[in-house]
Amino acid sequence: MLSHCMKRFRICCVTRSIQTHTGNRHKTTACLSEEDPDPTRALLQLCVDGHYVAPGQVHSDLLQRGMCCNYGPLGLELKTTLLEQWWRSVKRSRSTQVFGISTPLQTHHRTSGEEGDPLVVDVKILNQLLLDAEELSKAQIIQRIQTLLRLSTSLRTNLLQGALEQYSSWVELVNRRLPFGLAESGLSVQPLDGSRGEATHTSLVWFCSPQSSSQWLDHWTRLRLRWWRKFALAPSEFSSRDVPEKELQGCASRGVKIVYSFPWGQETLENLWSLGDSELLQTYDGVRAKIQCRDGRKLVIPHVVSVVSNMDRGMMAYMHNSLQLLKKHDGKQKLYQSQRKVLKLHPVLAPxxxxxxxxxxxxxxxxxxxxxxxxxxxxxxxxxxxxxxxxxxxxxxxxxxxxxxxxxxxxxxxxxxxxxxxxxxxxxxxxxxxxxxxxxxxxxxxxxxxxxxxxx
Known part of the structure; x- marks a missing residue:
């Protein structure tokens, strides 16, 4: 029992395609990023120099890993704009009902019961327990640890559970008719080199009939990939791929990843999962009457399609996608030796x-x-x-x-x-x-x- 308690005890204390632009005075052509000995380092330095990220290696490393860091004024503005555009895209999709929700980062009510959930504990109580450990029996230590766990708050690692818990309130609002979705953006705690970091996630949890869940997964995949490419200078660097069956997580029957091609390899920007009805049934202890909806004349248990984006990594993707190293030509096609580093962010995203x-x-x-x-x-x-x-x-x-x-x-x-x-x-x-x-x-x-x- 002691080892089981201790196991649960966690303390949370640049350039790519060639393009030509014609103007009145100069013509410029893009230089391929491979000419830079370390394009990633050049991009991260540009993020600091351009007031996107605060100075310091730790912040650049966090950004590269798709985690929250200390953003500069332009980085914060870019992130805010990305979130605004995401909300616009999911709320204004045709023939869909999507409602915004808000759930807390910390909660005492741990419905998921997952042992890996990070906890926030009272450090004073913990220190006192460590000081008293030699004088306490094994049973007393177990009791003290259990009390500490009960008093601790759980940090969410995703936004899915909060949406499932709010489902029962919203299903009455739509008169138990499918489909509809619950959308949210916020911080989630993520593993980072043996410790924990934070990432800004957006989440759309889509409730639909069992027969249509696969079609809805395809529908949201098309819309989301189109959204990522809409603001890109080189859209082809954003792509989607099906998740192999052996890599499916939990109760997912299908999965799709939207990825971006960084210099160091592909990274996932967005995960789309077809989760069936098991997550919803588990959240409501299998009481089907609470969660049933109408599908035509039939009563069904909705299937869940989860769409989750990492906006911190999305920022890094757009920064890399927008960076160009340009060489100037005069009107006689004479090449200048100097280069222009230009961050050609989409006009909507430009901070x-x-x-x-x-x-x-x-x-x-x-x-x-x-x-x-x-x-x-x-x-x-x-x-x-x-x-x-x-x-x-x-x-x-x-x-x-x-x-x-x-x-x-x-x-x-x-x-x-x-x-x-x-x-x-x-x-x-x-x-x-x-x-x-x-x-x-x-x-x-x-x-x-x-x-x-x-x-x-």
Whole structure:
């Protein structure tokens, strides 16, 4: 018994395809990532330099492993946008009813009863138990450990169980008619080198008739793969594959993985499982009357299709997929020796749409124009970077390099011409083309650009 208790006792204390972009001044071609001796390290360093991840090897390692880390302001914005787009995709799917739910990371009620669940225990009680161990009998130690386990909270390792527990409330809302789904996003505790880490998961638990579960698994696989590819620069690097029968987990009868091809190999972004009815029956102690639904005129026990994504690893996939190393050509096809590192994140995902800089002119007046435009952009929901506040002396070429590596869509330069005529210079990240626009047109132009990219 003692060994059984101790077993349960856990303390939770860059570039790929060749592409050509044509502009008014330059033509650029992508250089293959294999030319970089360590493209992974280059990407991780870019994540730090571009304010996506906090400095420190530990944070870069966690990101590479698909775990939560300390994100910088741009990384947090990218992650937030990814989650928003996920919610939009599952809530607005045609002919489906999907409801959002929220379940706690910690709970005292451990319905799953899995011995591997990590626990949070009171350290003071644990220390006292260790101090008293020599004076206690075996039976007393067992009793103390059992008490400690009862007082401990369980940390979830997935979002499935919470959805199953909420099923009984939502099934009444839909008048016991199938199909419908419960969606959630949040943290889950994951194994990490003998310890524990956290990952941001999204979960859709889909309840359907037994006869249609296989078709629904195929349906969600198509939709989810299409979603991952929608925001990709190189969509072919996102793919799906069936899980071999010998690799099926638990009660799953079928499984599909959506994977991304990193330099070090394929990693799973999303798992889709057809789980049958056993998980639901186990959650409700086999009481069929609580969980039965109508399938036409028949009463059936719903089958469960689980769709789970790792958004931390998804971020890393999009960062790698978007990174390009570009060499410039002039109009005579002469190759420049310098390279441009460009993070070509999809316009919808780009954390910063506009960077504002000041050119030559009256500093006070230019700053006022910058602040006015910044406020207008933010009020319109357009994320902007106030580069004009940085007092470090940098050339425009250096600033363009910096913003390309940050993935900024447009760099706007406000100078003395703006004070005279209202015209300012707008540079595109993707084409490097510079064009003049009136200050009153900038916000609308950027919004239309992003909206158009989203609808493609």
């Amino acid at each position: 910063v749409k506009v960077a504002l800089e000041m050119g030559r002119g009256a500093t006070l007046e230019l700053r006022q124009v910058c602040e006015g435009l910044l406020q207008e952009l933010l009020e319109a929901g357009v994320s902007a970077w106030p580069g004009y506040m940085d007092t470090t002396s940098s050339s425009m070429e250096q600033l363009n390099t910096k913003y390309d590596q940050m993935g900024v869509l447009f760099t706007v330069v406000i100078d003395d011409k703006t004070l005279e005529s209202g015209l300012l210079q707008v540079r595109s990240r993707d084409s490097t083309v510079r064009e003049l626009k009136h200050v009153s047109e900038v916000t609308g132009f950027v919004r239309r650009y992003v909206r158009g990219a989203h609808n493609m």
